Every structure is written in C-alpha cells, then in structure tokens.
Amino acid sequence: MTQVVAASGPVSGPVSGPVSAVQALQAALAAEDAAVFGYGVAGAHLSGNRRSAAEQDWTGHNEARDTLAAMISALGAAPVAGQAFYRLPFEVNDAASAAELAVHLEERVTRAYLAIVAVKDQRLRTFGALAMQASAERAAFWRGTTEAFPGLDVS
C-alpha cells in the first residue's frame, strides 16, 4: 500500500510553464499503472456487459502503459515502476462504486495526458491529445454523461 489513487501526479493537469517530456510521460505512466490496478478491483464488482467493458478498458490501459514505458525508454530515461498495491480513493463494494472508481481512474488519466499536451514536442502533444480523447470517452461511458472540459479545471 504505497500510493493513493486519488492523488494527482507531480505534473498532471493544466500547467503554465514549460513541461519536461519525460516528467509528463512518467506521470501518465503512473496514472495508467493505477488504472490497471483499479480496473482489476472494479471488474470484480461488475457483471455482464459492464464487466466486459471493464475488461476491455483494463486491456487498453495495459497497452497504454507499455506504450508509455517504451516512449520513456526511447528518451533515455527509466520508466517508473508500478506499485504492487494502490489505496483506493473510496470503498468499492458494489457495481455503482465500481463504476464511480472507473470514472475516477479515467479522469486522472485524462489529466495526466493533458500535461503531455503542454510539452514542446509537437508529436508528443498530438499523442497526449489523442490519448485524452480515449480516456474522456471511457469516463463518459462510466459516468453516463459528457463534460465540457475533460481534464481541465475551468472556473
């Protein structure tokens, strides 16, 4: 039990200054790691189509984790290691709380990818923007509604 899923990453979300590509990718990797763990928990409380959806999302986050790790390695850095266990932001004991956890995980992943959009490298910006579309779509599925500004705090 080493990390709180609810905690935001070091550079996740909107930023005003220059962002290190490696730092932003590492934060996204950490968010994906937490999502893989979280969907494992959520899936255990779901059934039918929603369990299938959770399994599909779990697979997607696993693949994203591998992609991010490869990108970080290609930049000459060591990918952050995932945790064996993550403390959940709230108790998950039924289908409703499982869906709520899925929303929470996707929102956190979306914020992490939004930070990648702030780096200088244009290809990374595009990568981050497309990745956050996927996580925003998954969040909307589990929430049941869309949002005006996924990943962004707009007052």
Add this chain to the structure above:
Amino acid sequence: MLAASAAALPVLLATAGCRSSDAFAGPDPLAGRPALSPEVITLQAVIAAEQAMIGLYQAAVDANLAAAQPTTGRVLVLEGLLAQHRQHLGQLQARLVLPSGSPSAQASSSASPGVAPAQVTIARLRAAERASAVGLVRRLVTVQPALAQLFASIAASDATHVVALGG
C-alpha cells in the same frame, strides 16, 4: 494656430537632427493597427468554428422541437451538448484579447450563423464533432501550452459528443 504648430513639428525635428521614429520609444501611433499574431488568428478560426457548431446544434434543437411529435430525450441530449459548446465558446473568447474597434474583434463576438433546421441531421452533427476534434488537435501543436491544453480538452469533449450522438 494648432494646425500651424503640427505642420511645424517635422521642421523642428529636422532642425534638432531627429527623425520621428527617434522621438517616440513606443509603437508608432500613426502606423495603424499592429498585425495579429498567428496564435490570435488560430484562436479566431477556432472561435468561428465553435460558433458554427453552436449554429448547427441550435438548428437541430429547433427542428426537433418543431417536429409533430418531438422526441424529448433527443432534445434533452442536444440541449446538453449545445450548452457544453457554449461553454467552449465562452472559454475561447475569454482567451482572445484584441485592440478595441478592431474589425476582427467585432466579428468574433457576433452571433452564430443561421442554419436551416431541416438540414441538420444527427449524422451531420456527428461529422461536425469529429471534424472539430481533428481540427483542434491539428491546431494545438502551434500554440502556447495553456491554449493547447484548452484546445485538447475541447477536442476530447467533442470526441465524447460523437459517442453521445450514437457514433
């Protein structure tokens, strides 16, 4: 008297060995409006596209309300998405600062262009949302990080709208 003084100014400057550009440190007030930066032009284009999207949604809502048997559920969905597009427009316009009196400033705050309600289908809205998401991602690579993040967030919202419209 005043005209005579103004006419005499270049002569006085010439006598002192100065050009008018040496006399004022700031922008030349006689040189006209400064050119808009590429980022401002990009933002104006995104605002125009958002206004067009709002026009499409408004027409779709109107068409559904005018139908013989309005589909309440569909109208609610369309109104919800329309509200989010209005939020997008508000945030985009808040980032745009133009000199007062600029023709571009007046155009950017004008109403959405009218669209004939009968022409707006759900498929057309889906296509418009998809195109918007693609266009924003294409544009976000050239702007400052904070604006890029707003574009990315709006693009993600648009992508979820495609799904909400059954795409």
